[in-house]
Every structure is written in structure tokens, then in C-alpha cells.
Amino acid sequence: MQVTTEAVSGVARRLNVSVPTTRINEQFEARLKRTAKTAKINGFRPGKVPMNVVRREYGASVYQEVVNDVIRDTVFEAIQQEKINAVGMPNIEKVENKEDALVYEATVEVYPEVEVKAFDGLEVERKTSEINDKDVDQMIENLRKQRQTWANTKGMAKKDMQVTFDFEGSIDGEKFEGGAAQDYTLVLGSGQMIPGFEDGIIGMKNGEEKVIDVTFPEDYQAENLAGKQAQFKINVKKVEKPKLPEIDAEFLETFGLTEEDGVEKLKADVRKNMEREVKNGLRNQIKAATFDALVAANEVELPSAMVAQEIDRQRQQMIQQFTQQFGAEGAKAFDSSMLPDDLFKEQAERSVKLGVLVSTVLADAKLEVDPARVDAYIADMASSYEDPTEVIEYFKNDKQQRSQIEAVILEDQVVDHILATAKVTETSVSYEELLKEQQARQQQG
Template sequence: MQVSVETTSGLERKVSISTPSDVINSDIQKRLQQLSKTQRMAGFRPGKIPMSVIKKRFGGAVTNEILQEVMSRSFYQAIQEQNLQPAGQPMLDAGDLEGTEFTFTATFEVFPEITLTEFSKLKIEKPESEIKDKDIDRMLDNLLKQKGTWEPVKRMAKKDDTVVIDFVGTIDGEAFEGGTAEGFNLVLGSDSMIPGFEKQLLKVKTGEERQITVTFPEDYQSAEVAGKEAVFDVTVKEVKGLKTPELDDEFVKEFGVEDGGVDQLKAEIQKNMQRELDAKIKGEIKTKVFESLQEANEVEIPKPLIDQEIQVLKQQAVQQFSQGRDAQIDLPDLPSAIFEDQAKKRVELALLVNQIIQDNELKVDADRVKETIETMASAYDEPEQMVNWYYSNQEQLQQVESAVMEDQVVDLILEQANVKSKSFGFDELMNPNPSK
């Protein structure tokens, strides 16, 4: 077997492979002889069909079959000899058997050779935060509000009140679609209406009528009204204030705290907040580490890997969009272009992480895998059963191992990178883009 390799462009390789034709013809003849012993045809006794008849009927199919086997076997032997790593299936172009040699070509892309930038050159901002008493009190206040009831009030409406309103909206004196409602419940300060709408309803009273003028944003979802000024005639049917329950032992018991009263509830709140904060910080650090890694390393990405990742993203989008809907979305309906940038970033990151694992000969930490599984299982009523399930489900176990390996890569980078800490308030870190 003779092999030659040509770099056609970037990661693309064209491999030419030649094999003696007489060897292939011999294999074809043997396969036809085997068929002659098993085939049955009218007018011939079993095993007595002339080879000329067998060849005429099955020769083409057998030749194609043998050639496919030869090309597959020769291709994988060639890439091993040439130390090539295909990033996708090759495109095979077969020659003919007329000469002394059968030659075919295989065109494919290979994985890129990656030389990583030194981790010490990476600059990473590491977020830090601690839970203060005011954060716990704010969370406790939210729990009280969740258990509160809306009751009519005789005073003027203020922020966080609910107003029940009828309204009719017009643009240039004409009503428009979606501009009319009756018995509409609106929490003032929720920013659920057009900018300026809720603010103009502050200090209204039950039974009051008020005219409101607002301008729809230029990027409003309905092009019919986007950027236009609208006038709303509003009738206030009712103003409601939120009455929260007393913070006592009875309230505390609603959250499963039987002993310790309010102090114990606060302790449980802090424990849950700390768990959420730790997870948030861990996720933020991983994101920043990987962003810095990708910024510092330019990688040529094989197109087949991008195409594969696009299909994964399409499938995820279909599953997400189809939840709760009767109609299913077909994959061909989703244009690949909208997923391409995300697919490139994901493939690039995977290539970089794999290179780090290879360069540093990292092995997944079994103790960290066990700890991760036990932590996830602790959220269930029967944690031991969940632990056993993870270890007996190879797919789920591999997902956990992959996540742990990513954590090990992050830890390795942080040990060597230029890391600077930055402090954040609890809300600032947990809700970086709160509604205004």
C-alpha cells in the first residue's frame, strides 16, 4: 500500500492511497465463489451455477462491496501510519480497477495542533461576596410578601401596591390592538407596562379617572405602535395593599422549622443563601477563566465539529421551544447560521480544555466525583438511592465526571494565572441586571 498526504488548505488533508489491483480482484473472485455455493436460481442445481452467470448478476454489487471494505481498511491503516487525526468522516473518491493499482483519495479535516499560551499570562477577575444581616432580612421580607394577601385600601396608591384598572388606549385618536383591557391587575413598580405608565398611576385613588400619555419604545415588539405616542384613559377600579403575616412561630413553621423560632429560620435562610452564593461564584469564576483562556488562544476549528455542534444546539432549541406546545418544530426549519457563533465558541473551548488535559495528563478525581454526586443526591428524599442511580447510569456518571474534570482544569489555571479579587454585594452578584 502506498500513501501520500497533501495539505490542501488549513486543516484539510487529501490522502491518496494505492493498493495492487490483483489483490482486490482476487478478493472479488473469492466473494463471488462463496456466493455461487449459496445462491439458488431456476434451471440450475444448488452449487452448480456457472461463474459467468454469478458474475453477471452479482459482479457489480460485489465489486462495490469489496472496494468499500478495501477503502475503509486502507484509510484507517493510512491515518495511523501518518499519525493523522480526522475531525470528521472522510469524503472518499474511488478510482478504477483497470490498471495494476487501485487508487482512491480521502479528503477530510484534522484536529488542530494547539500550543497553549502560558497560564501566567492570563488575567482573571475573581468575584467575592459575603452574606450580611441586611441580605438575610431582605430575603425574610420576601418570604413574608410571598405569604401576604392583597386587601383593598382607602389611601392613595404607592409603589408596590396593586391597582385594578380599566383602560382604553389610542394613537392619533384611533384604538389599537392590545390597547384596551378591563379589570387589569397591575403592581406599581413592577415595570411590566410601557415606561412611564406605572409612574403616572402613583397617588391615584379607587374610582379615580386619569389620562396617561406615554411613548412606545422604538424597539417595541409590535412594529405597529413602536416609537409612537399613545394616550390611555384609565379608570381605577380598586387600590390594594399587601398585608404581610406576623413574623412569629406560626409563620416559621410554614417553612418546616419546628424548633428555634425566627432565629432558626434565619439560620436556614442564610444556609440556603450561602449555597446559592457559592454556586454562583463558582460558575462566575469558571466563566471568566474560560473566557480568558479563549481570548488568549486562537484556534483553527474543524468545520465538521462546528456542524455537529450546530445540530446539538438545534436539538436543544427544538426541545426547549416544544415544551408545552402541541406542534413540534422541525430541525430543518431552524437556520444553522443563528447557532454558528455559539457552536464555534463551544467547540473551541472543548478543544482547549482537552489540550490542557492532555498536556498535564489530568485524570478525573474520583473523590470529587463522589462528593459532587452526594451533594446533588442530598436534595432528594432518598439520597442513597440517587447515589446508586448515578453510579449505575453510565451516561449520567460521564456527565458528572466531565463537569469535575472542567473544575480541575479551572483550578489548574487559577493556580498559575494572574488573579485579582473583586468584592460584590450579595444582590449585586446574584442579580447583576435587576429591573429598574
Template structure:
């Protein structure tokens, strides 16, 4: 067998394989002889059918089988000979040869990239923050805001009041679809309506009617309305002010605390501290992974990227409303994310291999315990994880990634950046 190798674009390789035609003929003859032992044809006893008739009857089928078998076996031999690590199946094409004594084909394939890890050079900014009393008080106020009740008042509407309204939108002298509604509760200052609508109702009294001359934003979501002038005729039915619930034991009980307000505050602080810890960890991990990619330019196999795109498409479809699962989702919607995931996966694996990083079983246990702590019977949750290999493997992978983050951080220039809980959690 003769094998030659060419490099294509990126990670593409082209194997040219040549086999002696006599090897094909030998295998065809051998298989035809096997068929001949049991083949039945009119006028001949089993095992006595002439070879020429066997070739006429079965030759084409056997030749195709032999070709397939020889391609499969010789391809594997060629991979070993050229020391190639393929990604996915090859594209096999027959190759024309001037020498009729040669059976030839080409195999086009992608190979795994050879990774030489570069030195990590760059900065990682580590957020430094703690949960303070004001953070807890602010969270309490948010929770009180979730339990607001509205008390009708006989005064002019002010910012943060709720008005109940009927309204009708008019454009070019006619009401338009979707521009009218009745008994709509609207909190003034919530920015739920287009600019000028809510501010135009400040000072209105229950029973009052107002006409608002406004304009839809240029980037309004309904294209036919974007940038157009509009008139809203608004009837104010009711004005109500917000009543916050008292911060008492009854309020605490609504949020799962049967031991009063102080216990509620303690639970809130603990949850916020856990969230802060996870936010800092996630911020560091993102920066460490960005730095790992930045320092290691890498070609990623198209086959692996395609697999990752399919996985991301399926994840997105699973979150779509019922009936939308067949929606066509374009490749370029996921390509960048898929390339990053594949590249990171290859780099993480190489870091683990080159640095002989061993899984920290104690960190695995600690990670599971932290997750289980939020349940009523944490020990049962821990037992479940260790009894379920799939879920345990998922935690182990996360811990290994965390160990790689530690490896990057040891080499990077880490700079502490003072911040606070509100700033660190602002994106949510």
C-alpha cells in the first residue's frame, strides 16, 4: 500500500491511498469462491457453478463489497502510518490512475490541532466586595416592593402612583390596531409606555380626560408605527398610591421565615453572600478563559464546531414556545459561541494533560455540599449525586475547569478591584 499526504486549508488533510489491483482481484475471487460453495443455479449442483457464471451473477455486488472493505481497512492503516488523529468521518472519493494495476482513492479529513500551550501573559481583574447592612436593607425594600398594595386617593396623580386608565391611540385621524385598551393599571415612572405618555398624566385626577400629542420612537418594535406622530385620548378612572407592607413577622413568614424579621435578614444576607461569591467566581472564570484563548491562537475543527452548533440549536429550540420547535435557526447565530466552546474545550484538556492536573475530590465534595445546602435534606441530595454517575461527572468537569482557572490565575497579573454588591450584580 502506498500512502501520500497533503495539507489542505486549516486542519484539512488529504490522504491518497493506492492498493495493487491484484489485491482487489484476490479478495473478489476469494469471496466468489465462498459464494460458489452454496450458490444454486439451474443445471448445476451446489458447489459446481463455474466461476465465470458466478462473476456474471455476483461479481458487481462482490466488487462493491470488496471496495468498501478495503477502503475501511486501508484507511485505518493509512492513519496509523501518517500518525493522524482524525475528527469525524472522512470524505472518500475514487481516484483515477493511469496504471490499471492500481486501485486508488483519496480521503479528505480534518485532524485534531496540535496544541503547544503558550505562556499566560495578561491581566485579570479580581472584584473585591462584601455584603454590607445597606445591601440587606435594599434587598428588604425590594421584597416589600413585591408585596405593594394600591390605595385609591382623591388627589392629583404623582410619580410612582398607579393610575387606572382607558386610552385610544389615533393616527392619521383613525384609531389603529393595538393602540387602545380599557382598565389598564399603569405605574407612573415605570417607563412602560412610550416617552411622554406617563409624564403627560402627572397631575391628573380621577375622572379627568387628557389628550397626549406624542411620537413613537424611531426604533419602535412595530415598524409601521416607528417615528410616527400619534394622539392618545386618555380617561383616568382611578389614582392610587403605593402602600408598602409592614416589616413584621407576618411579612417575614411570607418569605419562608417562621422565626421573625431578624432571621429573615440573616437568611437574606447569607443568600446574598453566596450570590456574591458565585458572581466573583464567574467573573474570574470568564476573564481566565478569555486570557487562555487570547494567549493560544487555535484552529478549531469544523466538524466539532458543527456538532456544537447543532447542540446550541437544540438547546434554543427547547426553550422556545410550543409550536416553535421547527423554527429554522441560522448557523451564524451560534457559530461564534460554538467556536469559543470548542476551542476552550481543547485548551482546557491540553492544560490538564500537560500539567498533570488531577481531579480534586475534596473540591467535588465541597461543591456538591454547597449546592445541597439549599435543600431541606442535604445529605439525601449528596447521596443522590454520588449515586448518579452522569450528574457526578458534570460536577467533576466543573471542578476540573475551576482547577484550570487556578492554573491561569497563578500565571496572570491579578489586580484587585474594589466594588460592591450592587455594581457586581447590576447586569441581572
């Protein structure tokens, strides 16, 4: 077999493959003989059909099968012979039967070869943050709010109060589907209703009735209501104000503490958890900032096969999320047609580009995962569990879980390697600001 290779682009190679006719003929004759053993032709017993008849009846189809199989086998032999780092399946073109050879062209995409620009030209912002007493107090206040109860009040409904009411909506005097409910419960200021609805209830008291005017948003999901002005008749049945639990023995018990431990132990535990959260948040922030700078500074020609594979991966990930959120039956509503490639393309291209760049940095710097950092990461993660030793043993014995952590640590080592020469500026942010940034990154995917 003879093979020549030429570059079509930075990420594509064309192979010109020539397979000797003898190889085709040998396989053709062998397969034709196997076919003769089972061929069913009128006038002949199975296995007794003369070869010239078998050749006449089956020769063309058997020959085409052999050609297809030979191309399938030899194209991968050619890729291996030429030491091509292929991605995706090859595309076969221009198949031609010559007197002494079967000749064809195969175009295959290859893994990109890039030269990463020097890191001293990268500008990276590193965020810093510290937990103070005010942050801890606010977190404990949040924990109280999560466990709050409601108490009736005869006063006016205000923001953060809970209101139970009936409502009936109409447009130009006509009621519309979904515009009415009985004993509806709403925390004012939660933003659950269309703009203006909650504001219209503020100031109302138990037993009061009122008609409020609101306008549906132009992009409202129900097209027949989008942009329409509506009137809602409101009948308030109950107004309740929040009642926060006292930090007493019962409250402490919900966090595994005793009355003797007291509020100071609660604060210490809360601070420890917040500090761990800050540590992880800052680590994720600097990694994201570093990788953003790396991607922005380097051009990478991307093989379409790699992007397509990443799009499929992200699509399956989204379907899994739907399944977890809505169950298997609910997820069926989200078929492939509702999740087109364009929905994932931009993020997929960035992900592939970053993967290529990180792999190149790893190879250029000859970085290998640091077992000590892996162990330290696992130990830190395990410290938040009741039995850290059990968690550590789990990750030590589960190769798949440990390999996932090793991948995370290897990315951290890449970040450290880049930051060693990049231009790094530090900016101090509050715990709340850091948390908001982290939530925004998670929503962006």
C-alpha cells in the first residue's frame, strides 16, 4: 500500500492511498467462495451452485462489499502509517479502480498544533477576599431567615411580608386563562409576578379588596397576553410578617451544636465554612481569569469534528440536567430539535480552544500531576464531612473519582505555571461580591 499526505489546512490532511489490486482480488475470491456455500439459486441445491453462476449473480455486490471493507481498513492503516493525530472520521473521496490498484483520497481532520504565546504578555486580575465579623453575622442572619416562620399582622402589607389572597384578571373586561387563583401565597418583593403586581398589593390589609392595573411584558411567554394591559381584582385574606427564630438551644441543635457550645461555636463553624467557600471561590476566579486571558491571546484553528463532539457533550449534559430537574418524563419534552447546535456552538468552540491550549502548555512545560496536591485537596474537601477518614479512603480507592480530582489539580498547576510570568494585579472584593461573581460564572456555564 502506498500513501502520500498533503496539508489541506492547519487542521486537515489529505491522504492519497493506493491499494494493490491483488489485495482486492484475494479478498474478493475468498468472499465469493463463502457466498457460494450459502447461495440459493433456482435449479441448484445449496452449496452446489457453480462458481461461474455465483460470480454472475453475486459478483458485483460482493466486489463492492470488498472494496468498501478494504477502504475502511486501509484508511486507518494509512493514518497510522503517516503518524497522523486524527480527530473524527475520515471523509473518503474519488475512489477509482485502476488496472493495478484501487486508488482513493481521504480527508481527515487532525489535532491542532499551536505555539502558545509567551505568558509575560498576559494580564490577569486576581481577586482577594477576607471574612470579617460582619460577614459572619450576616450569614447567621441568613440562616435564621431560612428557618423563619410567619405571624399574622393587622398592619399593612410591606415588602418581605407574606400575603395570602384571591385574584381574578381581565383584559378589556374579559377574563383570560390562567388569570385567576384562590388562596395564593406570595412573599412581596420576591419578583414572582409580573412587574407592578406586587407593588399593587403593598399597603393592603387583611380583608381589603382592590383592583390593580398592570401591563404584561412585551416578551411575556403567553403571546396572547404579551404587552397587554390588564386589571386584577385582589382580595387579601391574610397578611403575615416574618418571625425569625431565636438563637437558642433548639436553633443550635439544627447545626449539631449544644446549648453549652453557644453562639460563639456557631460563629466559629460558620466562619470556617465561609472561609472554605472563599478559598474555592478565589481559586475558581483566578483559574477563570487566567484561562480567559490565555484564550484571548492565542488563535487556534479548530477541527469541526472536535467542536461537533463538544456540542454533543454539552447537549447531553443539558438533557441530564433536565432529567434531574423534571424527571425522565419531563425531560422527554426537550428533544434534540429544541436544542440546536447554535445553542452550544460558541461555548463549545471556546471549550475546545481552551482544551487545546491547556494540553499544549502541559506538554511544553512537561507538567505532571502532583500527588501531594491531590492528597491535600481531598483532605481539605473531606474536612467538611463528619468522618473525614472515610471520605479520604473513598477517593483513594475509587480511581475514577480520583482521576477527576487529578484533572482539576493539573489545571491548577497550569494556572500556577502561567501566573509565574504573567502580569498579575490584585483587587480586594467583599465576600458578597465574590459570591455574586461566582454565581454569575455558574449561570454562564
